[in-house]
Amino acid sequence: MFAGRYDHALDSKGRSMMPKRFRARLAELNDRSVWITNALDGADHLEVRPDSSFQAFFAKVSALGNKKSLLDFRRYYFGSAIEVEVDAAGRILVPAQLRQKLQLSDKVTFLGVDSERFELWQPQVLDERFAQVCDNPEALLDEISALGL
Template sequence: MGEYHHTIDPKGRLIIPAKLRTGLGDRFVATKGMDNCLFLYPMNEWQVLEQKLKALPFTRADARAFVRFFFSGATECEVDKQGRILLPANLREYAKLDKDVVFLGVSSRVEIWSKELWEKYSQEAEASYSEIAEKIVDLDLGI
């Protein structure tokens, strides 16, 4: 849980906030997420997700496209002694990570956003927060 602001160095190294590192562990998977952010999954969560994606019907073009997108961008990350990871250039480019980044703890995953994209997304989502909440309540999630 939570929101944390950090910077990425010119070599693409990024310090993982200590509170999020506890849940992620020393090794985890980073991949392209939705809305031009990155998703980080602890290894056990990644394995669960991998099994669900394997169950998608490979005969459907949209399922194949999603699985390709998701897995082709995936990379295993290992935290160094300073609490940093090295994000590959393709992931940094996808998420438009340049200097200022925002970490979000989102249930079973962590998201990494460029600060600029997060602020824009957050402002737009805030404007429709009540409408989104109504739709979620309609799903009978008990919220």
Template sequence: MGEFLHTIDNKGRLIIPAKFRDLLGNKSFITKGMEDCLFLYPENGWLDFVEKLKQLPVSQTRAREFTRLFFSSAAECEFDKQGRILVPANLRERAFLEKDVVVVGVMDRIEVWDSLKWREYSTNAAQNYEDDAESLAAMGLMI
């Protein structure tokens, strides 16, 4: 949980907050996320999600498209001594990451956003917060 403002250096390295490093452990995986962010998973969360994706029927076009994009952009991450990961150039480009980023904790994953895109997204999402809560209640999740 939480959000932290950080920067990506000119080599593509990003400091992950200590709180999140503890969650991620020694090995993690980064890939294309939704709404132009990146998803960063701890190894066990990654393996769980991979198992779910294996259940998708390969005969369905949307399932093939999703899994191809998800896995083709994925990379394994390890922390250096300063608590940084290397964000591959292709992922930095997909998420429009240049320098200032926001690292956000979301349940079983971490998201990495361009700081301006995060501000825009979170401002818009905040306007729908009550409506979203009402929709979740209709699905059986009471807040």
């Protein structure tokens, strides 16, 4: 699974070393590339899926039909997706247009969220998001409890 927070350097070319645990998960999946795209829940971070997960998700969404909302979703999510190879050193290149979207300069945070994907954040923005959660943990717990967890 992809779990944990890892703050990494971003070089002048936009490359960053993937966390060792994330590289191990890619190896388990026999994937050498990832897809970086818009996050489903906001513009303040990016979503990253291994190739196998991205392909499966693409097939699942494609099978749902051509409702306008699905077409809009496909344009937003798949239309902005960029496939990136993991190089021999274990680095990924965050494409320039996606770096600019997050205003990334010399640091990036990898945040594992489940077995299928992880996220890329500007460290300060993630800290602010975590602070918001910490300001009202009861509301979050209530929502999670309502889901049966």
